[in-house]
Each structure stands twice: as structure tokens, then as C-alpha cells.
Amino acid sequence: MYKLTTNVDLTAYSTFGVPARAACVVAVNTAEDIEAARVGERFTDQQPLILGAGSNTLFVGDYTGWILHPAVSGISIVEENDDFIWLDAGAGVNWHNLVEYSVSQDWSGIENLALIPGNVGAAPVQNIGAYGMELAQVFAGLKAFDLRQNRIVEFDSSQAEFGYRRSYFKNHPELVILNVVLKLSKKFFPKIQYRGLKEILGDRELTPRTVMEAVIALRRSKLPDTAELGSGGSFFKNPILGKTEIEQLLSEYPQAVVYRNTDGSGKVAAAWLIEQCGWKGVRRGNCGVYDGHALVLVNYGGATGRQIWQLAQDIIHSVEDKLALTLEPEVRIAGGD
Ligand SMILES: Cc1cc2nc3c(=O)[nH]c(=O)nc-3n(C[C@H](O)[C@H](O)[C@H](O)COP(=O)(O)OP(=O)(O)OC[C@H]3O[C@@H](n4cnc5c(N)ncnc54)[C@H](O)[C@@H]3O)c2cc1C
Known part of the structure; x- marks a missing residue:
């Protein structure tokens, strides 16, 4: 059974906590629920806004269409052998709960992704990543409901087109992800190269749990x-640059923070670019740039989505003016239509 709520206050539906309203939110557990809601509520011709926990979504105004919230619960073992599970x-499972469950079984593969807010269904959409790990490394497949074809479709890792904060699914909003399958390892190969992790771990024994705890402390x-x-x-997102562009940037700013690939291309830290333009810690009304991390825009209480989005645009313009590089939002902008 789907659950329909009308004239919804969206403040608690996104981690920005900004005010906005939606005509309706429909929570579903199965493909049949989606079908039933589309037919029963006459939504068949309208693309919904798919919303998990709203931790990557900024509402810049009211949303006049329907919001679809996949609430599918449950974690189960599909298959296992001596090495993998x-x-x-x-x-609808909370991502961090899944990480904790995996760590409690001593399985490895997602411990560095601890404490990333949001639900499992959104994890493949932007290929969540942190501290040297990405979802792509453990993704085995998913099941989704295709709103255009009106049927369940399945994807394996070869079809996911994962990249830095992108995937096939990100460009296909007609896919409502219902279940995700991860291939986790029973053997532990710790990934602790990321700056700061080794220091926090000190001489503690390396296990999925100790690494997860270090990631949590760092975050x-x-x-x-x-x-x-x-x-x-x-x-x-951190802008991706070619080898020549990185060399040009480094010749002008030798202290620039860049993450290079073996071929010389790479990414420049967006946080560094924002800091160069003097934005770190700047507060504007009820929103601002977090003083602990220049990449994080915060609502100090009472800010609107539009104010935060205006601040983001001013940051984009100043980075363009000073460093001739274009920042792209990682956050999805919604509403205000
Ligand atoms: C404090 C903080 C720290 C963060 N740190 C990280 C980090 O380290 N690394 C990182 O990668 N991200 C990070 N994020 C971003 C965010 O946690 C991830 O993008 C997360 O996967 C979003 O999950 P969600 O359920 O909240 O997605 P939502 O914001 O609800 O949706 C995000 C996108 O996924 C789509 N989507 C959601 N559910 C489904 C579904 N079932 N089917 C199809 N599409 C769906 C939406 O349509 C939208 O395009 C952070 C966010 C916060 C607030």
C-alpha cells in the first residue's frame, strides 16, 4: 500500500532544513505501490521528484508536482562464498545503518563510507564516496522500477557508468531504485591512505570496526x-582538470590542492578554490560558508533555500572571476517552479 500525504511541509524532508511545501508526497514499498499510486492518483503522465532522505537536495521553493519516496526496508544475504558476501x-534503509550492519558482521568494503547521510537508494545515484572508497567498488547490481516502461528493470555493475559523483542512474530520473546489491569482502584489506585516517588509528589493530570508528571521528x-x-x-563537486590545466594552475598557485591521476590529469579541491576567494566562514544573514569546511554551505536557522542558492551562485561567480574555473553543484536543486 502506498501512503499519500498532501500539502506537505518539506522542512524536515531535506537536511538543509529550509521551508518549502509540496503538493503531495507518496511513500512506496514496492513496484506495485508505485503503479497503484500513479493510476489511483492520476499521476501516470507526470515525472515525480524522487526523494530519499533529502541530504543531497536543496529546495529553493515549493514543489508543485508529486514527490515519490521509496521506503523499501530490509537487508538480506543473496549469496556467499568463502571470500565474499x-x-x-x-x-529506504538508512545508509549508515547498512555500514554498521556490515561492520558488525566483520565484512569489509563500505566501512570508509560510514556516517554519509541518506538512504541506500540514493547511494548509486551519485556514486557516494569518501576517504578513498566509492560505492562503485562494491556495487553488484540494483533493481528499479522504470516509470517509462512501466516495469521492473535490473542493472549490473557493467551498466552503471560510475564516475566521480555520477552514474547512469543520475541521468535517468525515470528509474526508481528499489533494492541495491553490494558485494562485500570477508577478508579485510584496509584503505587508510586518506590524510588523517592513519593518524587517528595510531597503533590500534586494523579491523573494519576500527577503520569505521576512525572515519566517524574524522567526519x-x-x-x-x-x-x-x-x-x-x-x-x-571538485572540478576535474586536464594535465595542462593542472600545470597552469600550479604554476600560478603552487600551493593549490590537487588530486592527480597517473596521467597528470586530476581534480582541484573545490574547498581550496572557495577559500582562495575568501568565503570560508563568511556568514550572510541566516546562511553561510561553514568555518570548519569551505565546501559546506550551512543554514544557521531561518535561511531559505533561495538565500542558500544565491550564496552558492555568488561563490561560483567569484571563483570564475578569480581563478577562471567553474564550480558545479553536487547538491540537487529542487522546487521553486
Ligand atoms: C553532512 C553531509 C555529509 C555528506 N557527506 C558525503 C560524502 O562524504 N560523500 C558523498 O558522496 N556524499 C555525501 N553527502 C551527500 C549525501 O549524503 C549523499 O548524496 C546521499 O547519497 C544522499 O542520500 P539521500 O537519500 O538523502 O538522497 P536525496 O537527497 O533524497 O536524493 C539525492 C539524489 O538521489 C536520487 N534518489 C534518491 N533515492 C532514490 C531512489 N530510490 N531511486 C532513484 N533515485 C533516487 C534523487 O532523485 C536525487 O537525485 C553528504 C551530505 C551531508 C548532509
């Missing part, structure tokens, strides 16, 4: 808790 998780020291300060995590 294939785990199926419903789209808590850097990122605001969205229960206290509204945000969407990193607001912008």
Missing part, C-alpha cells in the same frame, strides 16, 4: 551535524 538492501571533527546545523555536505 552479496548483500541486498532496500532503497565529526570536520563536518557539521545536520541535526544542529542544516547542510547538504559538500555543496560543490
Whole structure:
């Protein structure tokens, strides 16, 4: 059975905690629920806005269409052998709960992705990543309801087109992800190269749990808790640059923070670009740039989505003016139509 709520206050539906209203939100557990809601509520011709936990979504105004919230629950083992375990998780499962469950079983593969807010269904959409790990490395497949074809479709990792904060699914909003399958390892190969992780771990024994705890400590020291300060995590993506562009940037700014690939191309840290333009810690009315991390735009309480989006655009323009580089939002902008 689907659950329909009308004239919804969206403040609690996004981690920015900004006010907006939606005509209706429909929570579903199965493909049949989606079908029933589309026919029963006459939504068949309208593309819904798919919303998980709203931790990568900024509402810049009211949303006049329908919002579809996949609430599929449950974690189960699909298959296992001596080395690996294939785990199926419903789209509505809280991502961090899945990480904790995996760590509690001593399985490895997602411990560095601890404490990323949001639901399992959104994880493949932007190929969540942190501290040297990405979802792509453990993704085995997913099941989705295709709103155009009106049927369930399945994808494996060869069809996911994962890249930095992108995937096939990101460009196909007609796909409502219902279940995701991850291939986790029973053997532990710790990934602790990321700056700061080794220091926190010190001489502790390396296990999925100790690595997860170190990641949690690091995240808590850097990122605001969205229960206290509204945000969407990193607001912008790190711009991807070719070898020549990186060399040009480094010749002008030898201190630029860049992450290079073996062929010399790479990414420049968006946080560094924003800091260069003097935005770190700047507060404008009820929103601002977090003083602990220049990539995080925060709602100090009472900000609107439009104010945060205006601040983001001013940051984009100043980075363009000073460094001739274009920042792209990582956060999805919604509403205001
Ligand atoms: C404090 C903070 C820290 C963060 N740190 C990180 C980080 O380290 N690394 C990282 O990668 N991200 C990070 N994020 C971003 C965010 O946590 C991820 O993007 C997360 O996957 C979003 O999940 P959600 O359910 O909240 O997605 P939502 O914001 O609800 O949706 C995000 C996108 O996924 C789509 N979507 C959601 N569910 C489904 C579904 N079932 N089917 C199809 N499409 C769907 C939506 O349509 C939308 O395009 C952070 C966010 C915050 C607030």
C-alpha cells in the first residue's frame, strides 16, 4: 500500500532544513505501490521528484508536482562464498545503518563510507564516496522500477557508468531504485591512505570496526551535524582538470590542492578554490560558508533555500572571476517552479 500525504511541509524532508511545501508526497514499498499510486492518483503522465532522505537536495521553493519516496526496508544475504558476501538492501534503509550492519558482521568494503547521510537508494545515484572508497567498488547490481516502461528493470555493475559523483542512474530520473546489491569482502584489506585516517588509528589493530570508528571521528571533527546545523555536505563537486590545466594552475598557485591521476590529469579541491576567494566562514544573514569546511554551505536557522542558492551562485561567480574555473553543484536543486 502506498501512503499519500498532501500539502506537505518539506522542512524536515531535506537536511538543509529550509521551508518549502509540496503538493503531495507518496511513500512506496514496492513496484506495485508505485503503479497503484500513479493510476489511483492520476499521476501516470507526470515525472515525480524522487526523494530519499533529502541530504543531497536543496529546495529553493515549493514543489508543485508529486514527490515519490521509496521506503523499501530490509537487508538480506543473496549469496556467499568463502571470500565474499552479496548483500541486498532496500532503497529506504538508512545508509549508515547498512555500514554498521556490515561492520558488525566483520565484512569489509563500505566501512570508509560510514556516517554519509541518506538512504541506500540514493547511494548509486551519485556514486557516494569518501576517504578513498566509492560505492562503485562494491556495487553488484540494483533493481528499479522504470516509470517509462512501466516495469521492473535490473542493472549490473557493467551498466552503471560510475564516475566521480555520477552514474547512469543520475541521468535517468525515470528509474526508481528499489533494492541495491553490494558485494562485500570477508577478508579485510584496509584503505587508510586518506590524510588523517592513519593518524587517528595510531597503533590500534586494523579491523573494519576500527577503520569505521576512525572515519566517524574524522567526519565529526570536520563536518557539521545536520541535526544542529542544516547542510547538504559538500555543496560543490571538485572540478576535474586536464594535465595542462593542472600545470597552469600550479604554476600560478603552487600551493593549490590537487588530486592527480597517473596521467597528470586530476581534480582541484573545490574547498581550496572557495577559500582562495575568501568565503570560508563568511556568514550572510541566516546562511553561510561553514568555518570548519569551505565546501559546506550551512543554514544557521531561518535561511531559505533561495538565500542558500544565491550564496552558492555568488561563490561560483567569484571563483570564475578569480581563478577562471567553474564550480558545479553536487547538491540537487529542487522546487521553486
Ligand atoms: C553532512 C553531509 C555529509 C555528506 N557527506 C558525503 C560524502 O562524504 N560523500 C558523498 O558522496 N556524499 C555525501 N553527502 C551527500 C549525501 O549524503 C549523499 O548524496 C546521499 O547519497 C544522499 O542520500 P539521500 O537519500 O538523502 O538522497 P536525496 O537527497 O533524497 O536524493 C539525492 C539524489 O538521489 C536520487 N534518489 C534518491 N533515492 C532514490 C531512489 N530510490 N531511486 C532513484 N533515485 C533516487 C534523487 O532523485 C536525487 O537525485 C553528504 C551530505 C551531508 C548532509
